[in-house]
Amino acid sequence: MQRRLLFLVLAAIGGCHAHGDDGRSQAQRRTAAKTDEAAKQGALGKKHDPKAELAHQQANLARLQQNARSDREVGNRVGAWAAEWDARKTEKEIAHARAELESEAR
Numbered sequence: 053m054q055r056r057l058l059f060l061v062l063a064a065i066g067g068c069h070a071h072g073d074d075g076r077s078q079a080q081r082r083t084a085a086k087t088d089e090a091a092k093q094g095a096l097g098k099k100h101d102p103k104a105e106l107a108h109q110q111a112n113l114a115r116l117q118q119n120a121r122s123d124r125e126v127g128n129r130v131g132a133w134a135a136e137w138d139a140r141k142t143e144k145e146i147a148h149a150r151a152e153l154e155s156e157a158r
Contacts, residue, residue: 102156106149113142 076084116139123131 102149102152106146106153109142109146109149113139113146116142 116135120132120135120139123129123135
């Protein structure tokens with residue numbers, strides 16, 4: 053008796069999945085479809101421009117260096133350290149952007 057009941061329950065569970073019911077509601081399916089469509093649009097969207105990225109990073113570097121100087125003048129060592137840290141990271145990003153530009157030029 054227990055085996056029959058177990059068999060019927062397992063058959064019912066297996067039958068639901070066999071008909072394509074993945075356990076999601078209609079609202080969840082619509083949300084997933086919207087997310088998939090947004091991902092497709094993002095993939096087809098405008099790609100970044102290395103020249104614009106380089107100009108942006110150079111402006112950012114100048115701003116960070118100015119922030120570090122002004123923080124040092126007023127005695128804000130932590131602020132100066134943070135600005136210098138960010139400036140070093142920005143310098144690496146500038147080098148990366150320049151490398152991208154050189155690879156595109158070839």
